[in-house]
Amino acid sequence: MPLSLLHPVTSDLTIKKSRFIGCVQPVADRAAAQVVVARLRAEHPGAAHVCWALLAGGQSAAHDDGEPGGTAGRPMLEVLRHQDLEGVLATVVRYFGGVKLGADGLVRAYTDAVAQALLNAPKIPLVRTLHRTCRLPYALEGLARRELQQAGATLHQAEHDAVVQLSFSLPEPAWPALRARLEEAGQGALQWVEPPVAPA
Structure with missing residues (x-):
């Protein structure tokens, strides 16, 4: 049975001077997710990237926001899928610290930011x-x-x-x-x- 989240949960990681602020939260659909992403961009004007992944209403979406293709949104989406989640948005705000992480390092960083948030996230069965x-x-x-x-x-x-x-x-x-x-x-x-x- 798919699970959703009771409320938003965040994580905060620093990897090679870059800060990754992760958040997983329940959302109804893509429109609601885009409102959250727009709010994050406004709240973090100095951030280099606001990447996100969505599983909601039978639809999925992933956005790298300028990171190399497939290094942010897609890995975040895979974490959500692996946990059998539905109606959930994962976001990661990255502040660049001046040290490049490479493709593998980026995948690990974005995956870890979402996984860390999910460790403390209370999950509830999603009943249609x-x-x-x-x-x-x-x-x-x-x-x-x-x-x-x-x-x-x-x-x-x-x-x-x-x-x-x-x-x-x-x-x-x-x-x-x-x-x-x-x-x-x-x-x-x-x-x-x-x-x-x-x-x-």
Whole structure:
């Protein structure tokens, strides 16, 4: 099961006079990650590089920010992948100390900055939330609401027309059992709406 982070955690390494300030933190998507990177650039105007790697929403990205290609962002991304993380941004701010590290030295430095931060990072299981919508006769509404509550689902909308339409979300692991119980109770009278109605 993929893991995410509870809150941001930092590291601070000095290697051959260069300072590497690492941070790993939870983010929702690439747009949120870019806001964080822009803020870091503003907070560290004297830094030589602000490199980053992202795993979020099924997407990955890595940016070397002027370091030789493949020596910063990609190694940082591999550390995140190795830890089975999702919804996580790794950043490393580098202040150049005047001594060149070479490609291998850079890879090690950026990898270590992220790995050190992750050593102290509290990880939490990442549970996907599913959104579902169903239509059912009025006679089944009470039973359906009880089943949703028992499954830990959140009811977002109930519309009453010729039939009742319920829109809800729930943790992915609870979905198969809830679906089976509702379909059995509905005996063919319950219909799933695709695509589901997203909560407002």
